[in-house]
Amino acid sequence: MSTATLPQDSELLERFSELKPPLTPQAAVIEANRCLNCFDAPCTLACPTHIDVPGFIKRIAAGNLRGSANRILDANILGGSCARACPVEVLCEGACVMHRYNRQPIQIALLQRHAMDNFHAAGYDVPTAPPNTLDLNVVCIGAGPASLACAAELKRRGGRATVVERREMPGGLNTYGVAEYKLRAAESLREIEMIRRMGVEFRFGVSIESSAELVKLEEEFDYIFLGVGLGAMQRLNIPGEDSEGVINALELIAAYKTGQIHQMSGTVVVLGAGNTAIDAANAARRLGAETVYLIYRREERDLPAFDFEYEHCKQEGVQFLWRRQPVAIRPEQHGRLLLDTVQVQQQQDGSLVPMADTQHTIVCDTVVPAIGQSPFTQLIQEKRRIVVKDGLIAADPxxxxxxxxxxxxxxxCVNGGREVVDAVADGKRSALAMIKAAEAIYA
Ligand SMILES: Cc1cc2nc3c(=O)[nH]c(=O)nc-3n(C[C@H](O)[C@H](O)[C@H](O)COP(=O)(O)OP(=O)(O)OC[C@H]3O[C@@H](n4cnc5c(N)ncnc54)[C@H](O)[C@@H]3O)c2cc1C
Structure with missing residues (x-):
């Protein structure tokens, strides 16, 4: 797997130093021993991939790190990246019974990471069935978490799986999107290298865009899994949005994660307030921007980002401007930008109305739109009897x-944009459903 385009710059790695440092081996054992091993394991129920949390923690307490990792991988092949990227505050750790006793929840994510880091560092492989035990040949379009989980599950059970990806590296947003201080691109690729060793085939630089290409895949494979994610950032539809100095949040994040942007300076304005906007604003600060504003049309209480992401963003020094909306971007002499904004007022029905005489212009160096991703219309338009609703693929839940x-x-591409762990759960479920469907045909 090519890592040629990943940042090697130690200053950059330092700037994006990890949000949560790993546990030492001693701390991991102490923390593992705090777990009550609840028989009903609310943590497991709260995990979309249903990792046996008490099971893997018990193995850490017993010093069986490889067994612990295998327990995690049984449920979630991307257990390493999920340990770093998952919003555990609202998933497993949020469900931990320790909350009921007013005690700190078990640090499940850090324990999971401890087991997975040990597994990957040792270069262990995932146990798989002998090749071709299963007469099933599947292609997964897109090499993001959903497809990777689908392909790995099929390989694990002895089928064949090929992943086609339009970019030069696999991982989808795990490699190109998740903030570097949570999950480094190199760590995402290390995990995918393990999946490649399982026997999953990869074809990079292949973009499936037409009906004819899908027909060809139909001839070659038994089933096709669509794990294409969402598309580019939505446009602002205001004058000047294509000016130099305007870079959307996904491009900014991918550029710094692949070492193409090393620093930013001056004033950066991020437009939007979801988790992607927060990640972009934090990135701008860490890349050196002196002032970073995040402009949101609604009130603080309406913020779509997770609370803990908002708190973290304030700690990074990002300043929030509420009830403002951009109306135009004007390039100024000397390469700076003038961002015209107006105050808006929320009506009873939730709509927003610009208020008279509230125009305010922000002089800045970079504008970063982050107002949500649009679906990949091209592939989806090639329907092949696939139902598309509101731009998303309709699929059995x-x-x-x-x-x-x-x-x-x-x-x-189905759920409209949730978390890595949801994509993994979907991919795995589809693999199991394909196996069942194939068995029904050949029975
Ligand atoms: C900026 C950002 C930060 C995020 N941070 C977090 C986080 O901290 N924690 C978390 O849990 N989740 C996070 N998420 C959400 C998470 O990354 C996604 O939910 C997850 O990656 C979805 O996986 P996927 O496989 O569906 O799609 P993707 O990860 O988007 O992968 C889709 C892949 O398909 C490829 N592709 C698309 N069309 C084609 C085609 N026609 N032919 C070939 N290949 C194609 C794409 O290039 C891409 O590699 C974040 C999302 C964003 C945007």
Whole structure:
């Protein structure tokens, strides 16, 4: 797997130093021994991939780190990246019974990371069935978490899986999107290297865009899994948005994660207030911007980002401007930008109305739109009897099967953009459903 384009710059790695340092081996054992091993394991229920949390923690307490990692991988092949990227405050750790006793929840994410880091550092492999035990040949379009989980599950059970990806590196947003201080691109690739060793085939630089290409895949493979995620950032539709100095949040994050942007300076204005906007604002600060504003049309209480992400963003020094909306971007002499904004007022029905005489211009160096991703219309337009609703692929919530029984789909292109762990759960469920469907055909 190529890592040629990843940042080697130690200053950059230092700037994006990890938010949460790993546990020492001693601390991991002490923390593991705090776990009450609840029989009903609310933590496991809260995890979309249903990792056996008490099971893997018990193995850490017993010093069996490899066994612990295998327990995690049984449920979630991307257990390493999920340990770093998952919003555990609202998932497993949020469900920990320790809250009931007014005590700190078990540090499940750090324990999971401890087991997975040990596994990857040792270069262990995942136990898989002998090749071709299962007469099933599947192609996964997109190499993000959803497809990786689908392909790995099929390989683990003895089928064949090929992943086609339009970019030069796999991982989707795990590699190109999740903030570097949570999950380094190199760590995402290390995990995918393990999946490659399982026997999953990868084809990079292949973009499936037309009906003809899908027909060709239908001829070659039994089933097609669509794990294409979402598309580019939505446009602002205001004058001047294509000016030099305007870079959308996804491009900014991918550029710094692949070492193409090393620093920013001056004043940066991020437009939007979801988790992506927060990540972009934090990145701008860490890349050196002196002042970073985040402009949101609504009130603080309406903020779509997670509370803990908002708190972290304030600690990074980002300043929030509420009830403002951009109306134009004007390039100024000397390469700076003038961002015209107005105050808006929320009406009873929730709509926003610009208020008279509230225009305010911010002089800045970079504007970063972050107002949500649009769906990948190109591929989805090539419907092949796949139902598309509001730009998202309609798929069975349990199996991921679409209106065309040979097509399954999962992850962001179905749920509209959630978490890595949701995409992993979808991919795995679809793999199991494909195996069941194939067995029914050959029975
Ligand atoms: C900036 C940002 C930060 C995030 N941070 C977190 C976080 O901290 N924690 C968390 O849990 N979640 C986070 N998420 C959400 C998480 O990354 C996604 O939910 C998850 O990656 C979805 O996985 P996926 O496989 O559905 O799609 P993606 O990860 O988007 O992968 C889709 C892949 O398909 C490829 N592709 C698309 N179309 C084609 C085509 N036609 N042919 C070939 N290949 C194609 C794409 O290039 C891409 O590699 C974040 C999202 C963003 C945008």
């Amino acid at each position: 349990i199996t991921g099967q679409t209106g065309n029984p040979r097509y399954f789909a999962g992850g962001d």
